[in-house]
Each structure stands twice: as C-alpha cells, then as structure tokens.
Amino acid sequence: MSRLTIGEKIAVQIRDQPTSVMTLQQTRRAQDKNVQNVFSEVLRNAGRQGYASADITASAEITDTSEPLNIRVQESWNRWYQTEQLGRYASDEAPRDLGENFGNVLKKAYDEGAYVDPKSFLSGISEDELKAVQNAHWLADPIRVDSLTEEGALNLLIPPAAQVDLNKDGLTQSGISYGLRFPDSTTPTEVALAWEQATDGMPIQERMIYELEMKLPVLTSNMVFDADGRFSHARSPGDPDFVNPMNAEDYSFVEVTQNWMDYLDYFKNQMDPDRYTKDMEFWSTFQEKLRDNGAA
Known part of the structure; x- marks a missing residue:
C-alpha cells in the first residue's frame, strides 16, 4: 500500500x-x-x-x-x-x-x-x-x-x-522567549470570533501587521519617559511595575478600532492613499464584526 x-x-x-x-x-x-x-x-x-x-x-x-x-x-x-x-x-x-x-x-x-x-x-x-x-x-x-x-x-x-x-x-512565554500574539489565550470569545471574521482570507503578512498593532498597548504602556518627555527605559516582563492595559476590566476593543480610524483620518493627507483605504477598511470591518458579536 x-x-x-x-x-x-x-x-x-x-x-x-x-x-x-x-x-x-x-x-x-x-x-x-x-x-x-x-x-x-x-x-x-x-x-x-x-x-x-x-x-x-x-x-x-x-x-x-x-x-x-x-x-x-x-x-x-x-x-x-x-x-x-x-x-x-x-x-x-x-x-x-x-x-x-x-x-x-x-x-x-x-x-x-x-x-x-x-x-x-x-x-x-x-x-x-x-x-x-x-x-x-x-x-x-x-x-x-x-x-x-x-x-x-x-x-x-x-x-x-x-x-x-x-x-x-x-x-x-515559551521557554525563555516571549512572544506577542493576537488573539491570545486571554482574548474574549466574541473578540476572537470578530477577528477571525475580519481577517478571513487576508494574507498572513498583512494580518501580522494588524496583530502587532493590536498588541501595541502592551509595549507602549511599559515605556518610561523622564520629566522632559525623553525616553528613559522600558519595563521588562517580570518587573513588578510591568503593566498590561489589555487586561483591564473596562478595556474596549471597539474603542481601539475607533482610535485607529481617528488616527488614519488625522494623518490621511500624509499617507499613501492605498494604505489609508486598506487600513480604514480593515478597522471599520473589525469594528462592525465586534459589534455584531456583542464585544465591548
């Protein structure tokens, strides 16, 4: 055989x-x-x-x-x-x-x-x-x-x-390495479902960019700046003051999508038109799917 x-x-x-x-x-x-x-x-x-x-x-x-x-x-x-x-x-x-x-x-x-x-x-x-x-x-x-x-x-x-x-x-964390992923194990069901619907058929390279953008709050919230607004250092995983804003009870994924659309509109005249159109279409679709699935 x-x-x-x-x-x-x-x-x-x-x-x-x-x-x-x-x-x-x-x-x-x-x-x-x-x-x-x-x-x-x-x-x-x-x-x-x-x-x-x-x-x-x-x-x-x-x-x-x-x-x-x-x-x-x-x-x-x-x-x-x-x-x-x-x-x-x-x-x-x-x-x-x-x-x-x-x-x-x-x-x-x-x-x-x-x-x-x-x-x-x-x-x-x-x-x-x-x-x-x-x-x-x-x-x-x-x-x-x-x-x-x-x-x-x-x-x-x-x-x-x-x-x-x-x-x-x-x-x-896997072994001693840390990775960013979205959705991850803590992502609510309705958000994970909306994400799957919004990214269905999307090329993996493009999807990975949006995945990173969804996790940016974890990175930016752990950047520390001095009194003059200059970057000082970044908190590391395991530090007692390391924070994850996405774990807050009032964290809103719908609000995140709206913030991205507001950002795109603000910088529209400085962006490549095709990039603006593609990104706006994604964030608006994701927001729609979030609402359809009952996500906050």
Whole structure:
C-alpha cells in the first residue's frame, strides 16, 4: 500500500464540505482552534486556565470528543503537525521524526500529570525528549529547566498554537522567549470570533501587521519617559511595575478600532492613499464584526 503524501493527509483531516472547499489558511485556523480546545481541557483538568475562546465540547468538529482525552491530545497534535508541515515546519531543518517524538512527549506529559508541575516533569525526561521539545518550538539553545518560569515551562508542553498567557501580562512565554500574539489565550470569545471574521482570507503578512498593532498597548504602556518627555527605559516582563492595559476590566476593543480610524483620518493627507483605504477598511470591518458579536 502506498504512503499518503502530506497533502493527502491534510485532505483526510478536513470533513466533507458540500458547499465550499477549505483553503490552507482556513485549515490551519481550524487546526489551531482544535488544538486550543483540546489543550484547554487538559489545562482545566490540571486546575489552570486555557483559551478563553476555547470550546472544549466541540474541539472544532475535528477531533471526536467521545474519545478519551489522552487519545485526543495525541490526535490533535498529529493533525495540527501534519497541517503545519506546509507552514511552521516546512523547512528542511525540521527533523523528520519531530511529529512522532514530540507527540510521545505530550502523551507522557498527560499520563504523568505534567500540566500541574511542568518544571518537575521537564527535569525528569531524557535528553532526547528535551531535544524533541526544543525542536517542536524552534528553540535555538538547549533547554535549561532551572532557568524557566512556570509559564515558560508549561508552554513547552503545549503545541505552539495553544500556548497560554498564564500570568496575563500580555505576552506568551515559551521557554525563555516571549512572544506577542493576537488573539491570545486571554482574548474574549466574541473578540476572537470578530477577528477571525475580519481577517478571513487576508494574507498572513498583512494580518501580522494588524496583530502587532493590536498588541501595541502592551509595549507602549511599559515605556518610561523622564520629566522632559525623553525616553528613559522600558519595563521588562517580570518587573513588578510591568503593566498590561489589555487586561483591564473596562478595556474596549471597539474603542481601539475607533482610535485607529481617528488616527488614519488625522494623518490621511500624509499617507499613501492605498494604505489609508486598506487600513480604514480593515478597522471599520473589525469594528462592525465586534459589534455584531456583542464585544465591548
């Protein structure tokens, strides 16, 4: 029997679509959502919070929720990894056995309750297993468990698309590295849904610009200026005075979109007309979707 190609494996993952065919971007988003749902259930069972937008009863209609959770952990990783062989792991530098090796680590982590105490688990696995974790997250340096925070350690045992902002500082730490992502694990369901609708079909490079713009408050709020208004320094993650304005109860995503549209109008005559039109269309669409989904 001939082996399935990567493309054929991905095709098997996608349920029959009678009226439409899923694009690669839609497939990747579906797999992202699925792995977020499954690992949010894992984290909930460990007394932790997963994705605020997760639906642990649905698993994105991809993984059979009647199966035991330990089976769904491996299945969700396998499906996500197969899809990402056309994305994150498309490089020839990705080890051929990465999917199997990291999948085995995830299975072991679940079976041994690692999501309650991730640092102890990582301290007890073999060098080969640590290497699989390193490869799965594209870490440049070998993992030194004693240097990890709780969040950094926990996220090493979660597929990249499902990693969580454990301390709600607006950054997602994996190993010793920090990343910005939007939506992240703290983003309300209605906001995440509006974002998905507003960016559907958008080229990834363009979407990443808007993702960064959504997270700018985390960066700018931690810039410190002296009495003369000159930049002094930036607070670092972990500093006692590091702030995340997006975690405030009264934070309004609708207001953010309006601020961006006001900014565009103010600088309209100084901008490239095409850039103005494209950005205005995006922020107005996102605002409309936010309102449609009941977001503040």
